[in-house]
Amino acid sequence: MASDQRGTANAASTSTSTIIIGIDFGTTYSRVAFTWSGKTEKMEVITSWDSELHLSSDEEKTPTVLAYGSKGKSTWGYAVPRDAEQVKWFKLLLIDTKDLPEEVRASAKIKAAREYLRKHNKTSIEVIALFLRHLWNHCIQRITETIGRALVNFSKFHIVVTLPAIWPDYARARMREAASVAGMLGSRLAGETELTFVSEPEAAALATLSDMEGRQDIKGSDSFVVVDCGGGTVDIISYEVVKTRPLTVKECVKGQGGLCGAVFVDEAFSELLKKKFTITKWNKMSDDSRSRLLHDEWEHGIKPQFEGRERTWAINIPWECLDKKSLTSMNALPKVALTANDVKGVFDPVVNKIWSMIQDQITTIKAKNAEDPKYIILVGGFGRCKYLLESIKKRLDGPKEVLQSRGAGPWTAICRGAVIHASASNGLSSLQVQIRSRISRASYGTTVDPEWDAKKHKKADIKYWSENYQSWRAKDQMEWFLKEGEDISVKHQVRRAYNMLYEIWQKTCQPEQSIYFSTVAPPSARKDKTVKKLCDIKWDTRIDVSALPTWTNPLGTVLHQLKYEIEMTSSGGSVDFAVYHNGKRQASKNVQIDYYSN
Template sequence: MSSSGDDSDAESGDNTIIIGIDFGTTFSGVAYTWSNKADQMEVITSWDSDLHFNSDLEKAPTAISLGSKNKVTWGYSIPEDVDQVRWFKLLLIDEDDLPAGVRGSLKIEEARAYLKKHNKTAVEVIGLYLLHLWNHTTQRITETVGRATVNYSKFEVLITLPAIWPPYAQSRMREAARLAGMLGTRVAGPTVLKFISEPEAAALATLSDMQSRCDIQNGDSFVVVDCGGGTVDLISYDMVSVSPAKVKECVKGQGDLCGAVFVDAAFAEILKDKFGDKRWKKLGDESRGRLLHDQWEHGIKSQFDGSKREWKFTMPWECLEKSDLKTGKPIPKIVLTSDDVQRAFDLIVEKITAMVDDQVASVMAKKGNKPKYVILVGGFGRSRYVFTSLKKRLGNDIEVLQSRGASPWTAICRGAVIHGTTLHGYSNFSVDVQGRISRASYGVTCRMPWNDDVHDAAQKYFCEVEQIWKVTGNMKWFLKSGETVTPEKQVKYTYWRFFDSNSERTRRITEKIYTCDSLVSPNVRTDDVTALCTVHWDTTIDITSLPTFTNSLGKVFYKLLYEIEMTVTGGVLDFAVYHKGKRIAGKGVMVDYENA
């Protein structure tokens, strides 16, 4: 493979560059590989930085500044004294879908106010951030593999999403990716955009890293705890085969909005109490941000493991009272005890440890023994206090693993790449997921013949086509919560529509898909069953090719048969339409998620 910039050196063949993007609440990262060198993976660094010492880190802050005269800065390149927005990832989902404690948090309110001030939607701001992230990524890839390889390679982009997010977030992220220019026209062909859940991506990277361990055996189970900035997601796997690496999800995963940003917010409130309202207001946004960055993010937060100690630092001069500046009087100091810091952590860490307890109990109930390891990944997964708290909670029966350095921090973007290379069969660091556990039920409403002993009379109606009494509102589930989905299992449902000879030939056929989070999937539509999406199929019907149905009155109808297939790849849903056994091309089928 040529690494020069000469376009004439391009090789022929089906070259593909696979790019994994971890768009995080606090930090974002990118990894990639390419088909001709798929046993090598690169993590993007060399960020543009206002402070040079940040430039070679493996991830960049998820922060953007929409300055005057359309001057946009992002990541590490934002000067300290410039107004900026963070946490905007959480605005991608509707306010009602955020927990009450998150919905009213100061950081969320600040992010909303910033977007309103600049007349931007969350999708637009995310798209703008991804634009800069994408431009930086393609520039670094070009510098590494050469312009010829980039120009004549297909792009496959895998963006990660929290598993606990509603499905409409996928549509919004796709629109943000489009606004970022990721799907623009290229010589090598259209860019393929796919999604994978964050916990599965993190787990794939972790299990790939563990392949060389001598203590891993077939049948072992693991709980991977992906602790990010906004969300914490848990996923559990059984090791089906060590070599080649094959796993299947063991029990239904779980997650919550209880990431590091909520510990940060709790600490800011504690610090505010230490300063007092008057001094805290005098401090100003820039100084408060610098204080939290220097003393907390890169000091106390990473050092704290629960041990008894104190942290002291001098109050910044701009918040001092006149009485504090008297000659000979020492400048006041802030003193933080381990009890203070623990208060910032404990509410969130208690949520995490409780979820781990539940996950371990589920594994034990299914398998009869405990998982071999609980593995911490993600930026917040590097916290010493999270590690020590889990060790204390789990005792000596289950070992808690926590890698150091960049490995757990980059697990999600690396895992997205591993998912892509596994699908293509490119590399030997692939991990094949042979089964996933559905976190919800997915299905459709259907009509069926009336049964006096079973059905509600309120749903009864007379079908003029079939000339029989039928009932509406019954549920037919594609997939039920807790059910295992394997690559071989086809999750399909057959539909039919009747037409008479006067029906329009060109039409849009739509079917609504429903979801339910309840443990038991109801047989009829209840308040627990909500609309998930609508599948649209634009088609021209050749009536003469359809089978016919003649009712009891002798009237002839044409019967259109088709199937809707649901797939779960990387923990993310996708839908397709089949007619006469053939999959309908993508342009003819569109999926609109509710609230998207």
Template sequence: MSSPKKEQTGNTVIVGIDFGTTYSGVAFTWSNKIERMEVITSWDSDLHSTSDEEKTPTAISYNSKGEVSWGYSIPFEPEQGKWFKLLLIDEKDLPDEIRGSTKLKEAREYLKKHNKTPISVIAEYLRLLWNHCNQRIIETVSRAVVNYSKFHIVITVPAIWPQYARVRMREAAKDAGMLTKRIAGETRLDIISEPEAAALATLSDMEGRCDVQVGDTFVVADCGGGTTDIISYEVINISPMAVKECVQGQGGLCGAVFVDEAFVQILKKKFGQKAWDKMEGRSRHRIIHDEWEHGIKPMFNGNMRPCIITMPVECIDFSAFMTGRRAVPKIEITADDVCTAFDPVVDKIGGMVAEQAAAIKTLQTEEKLKGPKYVILVGGFGRCKYLLTALKRFVGEDVEILQSRGSGPWTAICRGAVIHASSLQGLGSFTVQIQSRIARASYGTTVIRDWNSRMHKKKDKYWDEERQGWYARDQMDWSLKIGEEMISDKPVRFSYSRLYSTDEASQRKIEVKIYTSTESPPPPRKESSVLLLCTIDWDTEINIANLSTYTNQLGKVYYKLEYELQMGSKNVVANYEVKG
């Protein structure tokens, strides 16, 4: 099997950015030093104990003086904006249970208070993140290397995000100054899906292992702060390692933040609303940060001794002491309480993993009826011990669940983003290929078709003067349908034609609108579930003398322009090109 064609460049700095719902991470490499990929850990911090983490909080704070702080550098007391990543998605596209989330409501209110839009606050955060990382890269490889190198930036986004959210992310990156022209040339920005980036990092770690054979299948579960994406692959070659996505991926808004929110609701109930309202912000932070984030949550595996939390002094009813009735200054958190917080999210993830495993089984022959060899957990929430324990009951004993310790799962996405760009640039020895993907949406254009009263709606019927016949307008021609295979670097071709009268001979511009739908199967006509993805403008001089002609029933002659729309696919994103 031949290796894919790679883009050779000079000095290049590659930066992979995992812009997460709760935490963000950055990895980078340069020139031919892919083996020396580095993850940024030196964050400006108001808390010295957290400054060397592999990620920094996706949080921002504006004070009354107009000053901005972010990540670990936010002083404790001020309000801060969190969860704003999820605001890139229109409210109508959020699930009902997420739309009314307390955290999302707080995020919207914070942005409204400071007169910010989701794009503007994300651009502000990315600018601060980018400036910090740029300085760290300079300190690592020297200012000269940075100044005279091209930059290739890869930002990851959830696979479940609609296309418009990807466009907004690109706009925010541009507004953040990440694409500012450099001495060495234009900065390249790619946006790829989080599960694919995580899979690339995972595949890189698995390459050369004796337990990986052609025909093996495995599921990568990217469990993050806000979203979980599931993607499944089949190994089709060992050296170089090549895989293809074997079943349609799944995803949902079911990440760690929803477990956190559920636990806060449990605390409120335990303390009582009156005591909770009296609690100072510092006390809440201590309980949630120390007792939960760095205590119960990462260590919980389904069993634990009751955790006793001392009630902050401001919550104690001292009048009870005056009357001889002592208020109980402690609350107890049991294993059942913690399961109550975890289970709704874990069950959703488990259900998706089970569906992937079942779908993989349907692809096997009767002689080889089996599920995936491995389920591999990555992402911040992918390190959760309880998630590992709970998933075993969803996939059974025949499927092995792999969960790395340390920072590997947490940094898989930003590392995978670097590996993606490095493989395109031809840097280093990384050879894993993702040869095909399964479409998570349908892509197509509107066309007219010969009128058929049994197939078409009456409101679509119209008389075409040029062709002198009855036609149905706004019919969909899906160039790629949801669930179909997208082969990397092998475009799908569709032919179209357009008629011109002699009066239109000077016309230069052709406009093609691309639509998308997540319905399965996609609808045959343009309706509410069919959304405009983008508009392609083709501006070229048309020499009608070189065109063939078409004569209608009335003898009127038209010039016929034939052109081709090519759709390629990389990173689960459709790319279109018009050829005349």
């Protein structure tokens, strides 16, 4: 009996703990970090992956690869055999084809991924959900082995998933659906699991800032550019130091991003080899042979070592590529030669795009602050690339420096930063790093029909007579919560009040409000072609109209009036919305938010 009482006490003592899990779901590799209440300084990165060949299983990353087998079985990550039919790059399928640049849409890897999904009759959300299920189960097992089953069972979970800053908002809703299908949000004794999102560059910046904390060469007004180079996307975010103790920064100019990550360098190298081998020889190779060749000669050979210096690489042409005559007349494998210029031709199209974005950030910062940023900081898996570092260093002028960490630091920055972000928002972080404000990448607002004002409204506006209000109104005018380029406080919350009128005969109502966005600056004053629908906010609860207060119009007609507020909160590069009625926030289960892909 005493033992049972101790067990209950132990459970109660841990019931308020929170385990924070940061997931960097990447195009080529995925990474996960975690911590628990008040233990940010003891953050751990998940390793010990299941591996088919027991190679690289203790890396701080796992390949974002999935293979469907027979009888519903599937393998993932390092456990996928090299010769298995597999799907890669499926993260990029989360967004609609029209939102991908033309060169990405035409990519052989994207086409192969789409074909794989068609063959197996799967949607992108189903494939992502299956990969996340494998990843999640592995992580929970490792976390349990690290901190113990009791703490895991009686702690709340806060999951933070990172997303590219350049992705449309609907991708977040799709990722939430995938996480739910994966079982990550299932009911637990400790309470509802919280799922939030943070942009990849902000997460990377938070990890970088924590590493820079306490440096004596950082002073107020210094600025620096964080370049997050991932597998698929490259995002850039720039900060200015507000104060050094504690280290507090604000985003100083609007960030940038593009689909120009490492996968496009890899694909360019495949195309180079195809030309060097000739199409005939290349097509004779099996998928497994090509995979091994690229893995050995490129991924673990030329790619990480290349700095731009003059040299030549000799690559064997496999026996299977040769015809019978060649096989009988040769006693050694023939080779193809790759020069430094060949390899530069593989890297440069992507590096040039990255440099163009960095250059834009530097120019904008200098125009605003009258001085250059102090550091250009490379993070992310591709951020470890030696040639990228040397290329940027050669193009910089003035006192600016490029910083590039070695080891696992750059490629774990995003998952570690996700944990730091959630820890700070929960008041659990022991790190003294703060982001005071961000800059909005778009304008967000709703439509309103205000009273017609001849001085304010234009001929393009639609003028109509409202029977309810007994006045002329201007249809579909924009009321912006937030405008592109504006500073957003980390805890920035904006509310807008709305009225809806219902006639006496109506019994119930189920309100709905549309949210719009625009990337044009300044945003339009009316809903035109530059204004796109972001989402619809729908109340799942039906409201008794007869219970609402009444309002009488100038003709004496009595109408019921519903007053409510919509609150917009900005956090981690994304926006969230909530509905308030009678001063109370409506529970998420009572409000449905449907995102649109325009």
